[in-house]
Amino acid sequence: xxxxxxxxxxxxxxxxxxxxxxxxxxxxxxxxxxxxxxxxxxxxxxxxxxxxxxxxxxxxxxxxxxxxxxxxxxxxxxxxxxxxxxxxxxxxxxxxxxxxxxxxxxxxxxxxxxxxxxxxxxxxxxxxxxxxxxxxxxxxxxxxxxxxxxxxxxxxxxxxxxxxxxxxxxxxxxxxxxxxxxxxxxxxxxxxxxxxxxxxxxxxxxxxxxxxxxxxxxxxxxxxxxxxxxxxxxxxxxxxxxxxxxxxxxxxxxxxxxxxxxxxxxxxxxxxxxxxxxxxxxxxxxxxxxxxxxxxxxxxxxxxxxxxxxxxxxxxxxxxxxxxxxxxxxxxxxxxxxxxxxxxxxxxxxxxxxxxxxxxxxxxxxxxxxxxxxxxxxxxxxxxxxxxxxxxxxxxxxxxxxxxxxxxxxxxxxxxxxxxxxxxxxxxxxxxxxxxxxxxxxxxxxxxxxxxxxxxxxxxxxxxxxxxxxxxxxxxxxxxxxxxxxxxxxxx
Amino acid sequence: xxxxxxxxxxxxxxxxxxxxxxxxxxxxxxxxxxxxxxxxxxxxxxxxxxxxxxxxxxxxxxxxxxxxxxxxxxxxxxxxxxxxxxxxxxxxxxxxxxxxxxxxxxxxxxxxxxxxxxxxxxxxxxxxxxxxxxxxxxxxxxxxxxxxxxxxxxxxxxxxxxxxxxxxxxxxxxxxxxxxxxxxxxxxxxxxxxxxxxxxxxxxxxxxxxxxxxxxxxxxxxxxxxxxxxxxxxxxxxx
Numbered sequence: 001x002x003x004x005x006x007x008x009x010x011x012x013x014x015x016x017x018x019x020x021x022x023x024x025x026x027x028x029x030x031x032x033x034x035x036x037x038x039x040x041x042x043x044x045x046x047x048x049x050x051x052x053x054x055x056x057x058x059x060x061x062x063x064x065x066x067x068x069x070x071x072x073x074x075x076x077x078x079x080x081x082x083x084x085x086x087x088x089x090x091x092x093x094x095x096x097x098x099x100x101x102x103x104x105x106x107x108x109x110x111x112x113x114x115x116x117x118x119x120x121x122x123x124x125x126x127x128x129x130x131x132x133x134x135x136x137x138x139x140x141x142x143x144x145x146x147x148x149x150x151x152x153x154x155x156x157x158x159x160x161x162x163x164x165x166x167x168x169x170x171x172x173x174x175x176x177x178x179x180x181x182x183x184x185x186x187x188x189x190x191x192x193x194x195x196x197x198x199x200x201x202x203x204x205x206x207x208x209x210x211x212x213x214x215x216x217x218x219x220x221x222x223x224x225x226x227x228x229x230x231x232x233x234x235x236x237x238x239x240x241x242x243x244x245x246x247x248x249x250x251x252x253x254x255x256x257x258x259x260x261x262x263x264x265x266x267x268x269x270x271x272x273x274x275x276x277x278x279x280x281x282x283x284x285x286x287x288x289x290x291x292x293x294x295x296x297x298x299x300x301x302x303x304x305x306x307x308x309x310x311x312x313x314x315x316x317x318x319x320x321x322x323x324x325x326x327x328x329x330x331x332x333x334x335x336x337x338x339x340x341x342x343x344x345x346x347x348x349x350x351x352x353x354x355x356x357x358x359x360x361x362x363x364x365x366x367x368x369x370x371x372x373x374x375x376x377x378x379x380x381x382x383x384x385x386x387x388x389x390x391x392x393x394x395x396x397x398x399x400x401x402x403x404x405x406x407x408x409x410x411x412x413x414x415x416x417x418x419x420x421x422x423x424x425x426x427x428x429x430x431x432x433x434x435x436x437x438x439x440x441x442x443x444x445x446x447x448x449x450x451x452x453x454x455x456x457x458x459x460x461x462x463x464x465x466x467x468x469x470x471x472x473x474x475x476x477x478x479x480x481x482x483x484x485x486x487x488x489x490x491x492x
Numbered sequence: 493x494x495x496x497x498x499x500x501x502x503x504x505x506x507x508x509x510x511x512x513x514x515x516x517x518x519x520x521x522x523x524x525x526x527x528x529x530x531x532x533x534x535x536x537x538x539x540x541x542x543x544x545x546x547x548x549x550x551x552x553x554x555x556x557x558x559x560x561x562x563x564x565x566x567x568x569x570x571x572x573x574x575x576x577x578x579x580x581x582x583x584x585x586x587x588x589x590x591x592x593x594x595x596x597x598x599x600x601x602x603x604x605x606x607x608x609x610x611x612x613x614x615x616x617x618x619x620x621x622x623x624x625x626x627x628x629x630x631x632x633x634x635x636x637x638x639x640x641x642x643x644x645x646x647x648x649x650x651x652x653x654x655x656x657x658x659x660x661x662x663x664x665x666x667x668x669x670x671x672x673x674x675x676x677x678x679x680x681x682x683x684x685x686x687x688x689x690x691x692x693x694x695x696x697x698x699x700x701x702x703x704x705x706x707x708x709x710x711x712x713x714x715x716x717x718x719x720x721x722x723x724x725x726x727x728x729x730x731x
Contacts, residue, residue, distance in 0.1 A: 087645040088606070089623030094544045096617040098608035158606020158621065158646025165586040165605050175587065175603070183585040183607055272613045273579050273718050417612060421715050424553040424570075425617035427544055 012043030020057050020310075023050045042313070044466065051460040052212055054309040055222070058455060069448040076441020079434045080155055088158050092432040097417040101431040102156040103268075104410040105439045108293070109149035109446075110190065110265050111286070111405065115294025116142030117197050118258050119326070120204075121251035129472070129485045130322055132464040133314045136208075137305055138298045139201040140459070144449040145297070146194045148442050153187070155438055182267045189264040193257050200250045206233050206243065207463035222456070229457075262290045269412065275352040276416035281344070285337045292330040293405035296398035299323050301450070303395045305459065314460055317389050324388040327398070331379040338372065356419045360411060363428070367407045374404035505671060506662075507595040507723070508653050509695035510679065511705040512569055514728040516689035517552075519567035523681035523690060524548050527571075530654060530680035532640045534626030547620050549651040550681055568726070569690065571681065572597065572618045572651035573714060576721030580610035580619065588648070595723060596653055604647040611648060615715050619650045653692075653723075654679040674700040695723070 011018070023046060042050070083090050093100050116138040123131030154160050166187050168177055177184045210233035213226040233239060266286035269277040299320060306315040345353045360368055378401050387393045419426050431439075453459065471486040527533065527550045534547045550571040557564040578597045580589050588604035589597055611619040625645035628636065636642060639656035643649050654677075661677035674693055682692040693702035702725075705711075710727040 087622065087624040089540070089545065094623075095620060096611060096614075098611040098621065153607075156607070158608065158648075159604070159644070162605040165603065178582070178585050178587045180582040181585040181609070182583065183609055187585070268609075272583065272609075273615060274612060420617060421615040421718070422570075422617045424555070424568075 012045045017049055018046065020053055023053065044469075047466065047469070048211060048215060048462060051314065051462040051465065052215060052458055054305075054311070054454050054459050055212060055457070056217070056220075062451070062455075066448060066451050069444045069451065072444035073441050073448060076438050076444070079437040079441070083155070083434055083438075084160060090432060090434045092430045092435060094427065094429070096420055096422075096425045097414065097427065097429040099156070099413050099417060100429055101410065101435045101439055102152050104406070104413045105442055106149055106152035106156070107265060107286075107409045107412070108406050109145045109152070109442065110262065111290035111293045111409070112297045112402070113142045113145040113149060113193075113197070113294065114258055114262055114287070114290035115298055116140070116145075117200060117254045118291060119295065119298060119323075121200070121255040124247065124251045125255070129468055130318060132461055132468045133311075133316070134298070134302065134319050134323065135204060135464060136201075136459060136461045137301050137315075139197065139204060140450065140453055141294075141297055141301055142197045143194070143201050144446055144453070146190065146197065147449065148446045150190060150194060151442070151445075182264065182271045185264050186268055189257075189261045193261045196250070196254050196257055200247075200254050203243070203246050203250055204461065204464075205229075205457060206231065207235065208458040208461065209233070210235065211462055212458050225456075259287045262287045269416075274416055274420060275350060276345075276356045276419075277412075279341075279344075281337070281341060285341065288330065288333050288337055289405060289408065292327070292334045293402055295323060295327045295330055296401040296405075299327060299394055300398040300402070303391045303398075305454075306391065309454070309459070311460065314465065317391070320391060320394055321388050324382055324394055327401075328379065328382040328388075331375060331382060331401075335375055335379060338375065352419060352421055356415050359419055360415045363415070364411065367411065371404045371407045371411065374400045378404075504593045504595065505696060506694050507696040508574070508658060508677075509693065509702050509706070510571065510574075510653070510682070510724045511691045511702050511711075512724065512726050513689045513691075513705075513710075514566065514568060514726055515710075516687045517567045517569060518687055518689075519552050519554065519565070520686060521552055522684045522686055523569055524550050524552060526680040526684035527651070529635075530637055530640070531652070532636050532642050534622075534628075534643075536624075536626065540623070545623050547622075547626070547649070549618070549620065549649070551618075569681070570616060570618060571724060572653070573616050573720065573722035573724045574651075574653055576723065577719060579613040579615065579718070579720060583609040583613050585609070594658070596655070597650075598655065599649060599652065601641055601643050601647055601649065606646040606648065608648065615718055615720065619648055622647050622649065671697075 091100060091102075120131075120135045120138045120142075123134070154163060157163060165175075166177055166184065177187075179185075209226055210230040213223065213230050216223045216226055263283040263286065266282035270279060270282035272278060302315050302320060302323070305311055342357070345357050378397050381387045381393065381397055387397070414429055418429055468485070472483055474481050475484050476482075528535070528548055531549060533549060536545060536547055540546070550569060553568040553570050555566040555568065557566065574596050576595060578589075578591065581591055581597060584590075585607060586603055586605060588600050589610055590600070592598045606621070608621060611617075611621060622643055622645050637656070639660070657679065658677050661672045665672045665676070672694065674697060677692070679690075679692045682690040691702050691705055693700040695702055695706065697703060705727065706725055708727055710729050711725050712728065713722045713725055716722075
């Protein structure tokens with residue numbers, strides 16, 4: 001069978017839909033040839049089919065995978081119930097170490113949620129035309145990691161059944177939350193961020209849901225909820241107009257919320273008088289760490305989506321390359337923060353802080369090496385063009401970065417609490433099996449949410465990609481063909 | 493030495509204070525046991541005690557100076573310091589711990605949901621958490637102090653300066669139309685200390701025993717650099 005642009009147009013016009021294998025085959029061929037950008041010769045109808053293929057084609061491996069994840073989650077939930085029934089004593093915590101792996105895990109997931117919206121809204125606002133395929137995956141990552149993070153305060157508290165005391169609910173005794181407490185700020189920040197990023201994700205999804213509704217085969221069970229969720233989207237001029245306005249507004253709004261959220265999370269620590277936590281550095285330190293860990297998370301997910309759903313045509317090497325450049329910049333800033341943190345602790349030589357620093361090296365030398373070495377290795381490797389364009393290398397590096405960031409969160413919470421002002425109370429902490437099970441279940445829960453999402457809703461930003469396709473064209477300048485984009489707002 | 497705080501603005505007839513003379517303390521631990529009995533503190537057993545999960549509100553810390561045989565042991569009884577400017581109070585998201593007009597950090601057990609931030613922010617490490625729901629044997633149920641609530645699993649607790657005794661003393665005084673007399677209210681630890689190392693009383697009454705002791709040049713307070721303004725004053729370096 002010949003495969004040239006005019007052939008494809010004719011076949012598409014005749015209403016023919018190629019098989020998934022053929023679509024993927026074209027994609028692979030074109031991305032090898034064309035390199036950096038989406039192929040303009042892909043017929044619109046085929047592009048729709050191809051973009052929605054993760055939803056409608058499900059392999060057997062998917063069911064095995066989700067079943068495995070569900071069983072890990074079920075085990076974690078069982079452990080949590082065991083903990084609620086018996087008390088917090090089933091964890092490894094003991095005075096004066098009142099916060100442990102749960103809080104470290106909470107901070108990790110909140111951190112991971114950060115880049116999704118920041119990357120997505122920044123790229124929208126700066127009108128970076130390569131952004132389009134990255135948006136949905138990144139936004140969904142934010143929403144799901146926040147959904148995971150939001151559970152951890154509940155797992156952490158001693159009496160989860162009294163959690164509603166945190167909410168400003170009118171009650172007979174006029175008891176209100178204590179707004180002086182960083183935890184009250186935290187609760188509000190996280191809930192605002194979760195709400196805003198869900199709305200941001202949903203707004204972006206609207207045209208794609210409508211497309212999926214229209215392309216949904218007759219009798220498919222998805223038809224019902226797609227119809228409801230698409231809110232009657234028909235793609236009228238006015239609807240697009242409102243959509244553009246709303247997504248720009250939300251991009252600005254979310255961009256403002258995101259850094260404040262992780263600053264507030266850092267204040268859970270920095271607002272205390274505990275040596276090692278009580279430092280003004282923590283606000284920016286946490287925000288940068290969050291973006292560093294989050295961009296790595298976005299890259300990891302992009303590579304997985306690309307591989308699992310055969311989306312080579314849509315998530316190109318170029319996207320990974322651009323994200324890797326961003327990650328390199330964040331890595332360098334992050335290394336600077338490590339330097340500042342250790343430098344101030346060493347120079348001031350506060351005895352308690354210095355003892356914490358010594359203890360970290362005595363007790364967790366391997367973790368310290370993975371954390372610091374991981375950052376150094378990541379920065380070194382990401383400096384190479386070859387590495388930034390290789391999915392395999394990037395996958396390894398970004399996973400290493402997030403392991404390092406998890407360790408980092410653990411080392412922020414635990415060593416500080418083991419060594420406090422009163423030397424008589426100094427002791428040690430090891431997470432119990434229950435705590436580790438719950439933390440592992442969190443990872444499985446996140447992946448499960450993502451896997452289910454990819455089957456229920458379009459995981460590829462079809463509308464955005466098609467918009468990019470419409471406003472772009474290839475122009476021959478000299479002996480090179482260049483991709484040019486029209487400035488949509490100028491044209492409007 | 494008085495750090496100005498929001499709370500020191502509160503003027504009241506009473507400011508309960510404790511003076512502990514370290515030179516008189518012989519580390520017998522009677523205070524810990526008296527506290528345990530008075531305040532219905534759970535006895536957690538050998539296993540949990542070895543995990544450092546004891547519930548005692550007052551512990552006697554031991555510090556060693558020098559090497560054997562020139563060894564000097566210093567005992568430091570450590571109850572809640574009842575800070576005037578308590579770090580545990582602002583961080584509680586639900587007002588389970590608050591400052592009462594007598595200058596004490598009160599705990600509202602029923603309000604606590606166990607986020608344990610107060611424990612993290614206490615530089616003295618005197619806050620205790622109910623890791624499990626502790627039960628008393630049937631016969632021991634009878635010896636529980638009816639004036640003190642038994643705490644549930646998953647909440648924080650700590651030394652209250654024997655709040656129930658303070659309440660009773662103030663109520664009696666009010667019924668008789670007078671102020672609480674010096675020595676009328678005594679905490680369980682002060683009452684049971686065989687060497688009279690612990691004194692308890694009203695620091696706002698210039699004639700009280702503690703007010704006189706506080707004027708001693710031997711006085712110091714723990715970790716004052718944090719500006720917590722503790723109500724527990726230690727004496728040492730004399731004798």
